Amino acid sequence: MPGIAKQPDFPIFRKSGRSITGAIAVATLVLLSGCASKGTIAPELQTIDQGRLPPADLTLNIPGLGPCTDNPDRSLHLNSRQPVTVLVHGCFGSSGLFRGLAQVLAFHGQQSACFTYNDRDSLVVSSGQLTSALDMLAQQMDNTQVTVIGHSQGALIARKSLVSTLPDPITTDNLQLRLVTVSGPFAGIAAANQCGNPVMRALTLGLTDLLCQIITGDKWSEITYSSEFILEPGPLHPQVHDYLKIITDERDSCRQWKNATCIESDYVFSLEEQYNEVIDHDPATKIVEVRAGHVEIIGDKRVSPDKLIAILQDNGILNPTEPELRPDLILLLTRLYGKTD
Numbered sequence: 495m496p497g498i499a500k501q502p503d504f505p506i507f508r509k510s511g512r513s514i515t516g517a518i519a520v521a522t523l524v525l526l527s528g529c530a531s532k533g534t535i536a537p538e539l540q541t542i543d544q545g546r547l548p549p550a551d552l553t554l555n556i557p558g559l560g561p562c563t564d565n566p567d568r569s570l571h572l573n574s575r576q577p578v579t580v581l582v583h584g585c586f587g588s589s590g591l592f593r594g595l596a597q598v599l600a601f602h603g604q605q606s607a608c609f610t611y612n613d614r615d616s617l618v619v620s621s622g623q624l625t626s627a628l629d630m631l632a633q634q635m636d637n638t639q640v641t642v643i644g645h646s647q648g649a650l651i652a653r654k655s656l657v658s659t660l661p662d663p664i665t666t667d668n669l670q671l672r673l674v675t676v677s678g679p680f681a682g683i684a685a686a687n688q689c690g691n692p693v694m695r696a697l698t699l700g701l702t703d704l705l706c707q708i709i710t711g712d713k714w715s716e717i718t719y720s721s722e723f724i725l726e727p728g729p730l731h732p733q734v735h736d737y738l739k740i741i742t743d744e745r746d747s748c749r750q751w752k753n754a755t756c757i758e759s760d761y762v763f764s765l766e767e768q769y770n771e772v773i774d775h776d777p778a779t780k781i782v783e784v785r786a787g788h789v790e791i792i793g794d795k796r797v798s799p800d801k802l803i804a805i806l807q808d809n810g811i812l813n814p815t816e817p818e819l820r821p822d823l824i825l826l827l828t829r830l831y832g833k834t835d
Contacts, residue, residue: 552571649678673730
């Protein structure tokens, strides 16, 4: 279906009074709901309107990179002389998550690709896969300007892929990089704090570790406040010439309303979970804080990502909309998202 998969916030960790047995049962349900089949993909969702994109002159098959749809054909068709924007989805997401945003980019003459990964893998492993994919992409392009945009867990992967301290960092010398992260829990996920609590781990004789791994996979030890991944995020590679960090104030946000009552919150990460002193004090980092829900910011079938579009245009990431094309953009957003703010 079009739109955005529900982002998990590991609710099991918020119920500290549950027994380990009950917790594992709940964790199993979380996993089953997150890994359920998406069903048949509608044909119209397997392609992207070309908009104002120049004709493609290159077909690439790069592990992890593909079009921003859920089309099984992951071949990329790009213009080798144009920059590329690479989008990185969050947990339980997919390339199709960014189909709408990719079409907004195409409307403005900007081509895109989406990175897909196993969201139960280690974040370092996924980051290394993205780094490799970016190197392979740059080696095939005449224009080596690449912007990487990551949302939620994808924000963690996107930034880590561009640090100079990865075991296998970027190697393409002429790769010109920009980084944008949106709603990333760079201080660790508070709901997973028990996974990083040495006292709790000792009291449960290691069962906490097992439970955490059952819920989140191999990344379990990286998403806590006390992990090396969080405490030592690493310096950005010198080829990253600017970094825009978008922080969402998700308080009182709502994903779905019914009869003037919020039946599904859009609050996933607090401000405290998104700020990180080590990252935020880096001179290359520019922070923009916006009042928006976790899914609202990137758009779904109920709301257009108007706030994100404005921020990206204000910061030179998305090309400006020519005044005479504004009505066409509104029509596109209405078609993609059902309605606009």
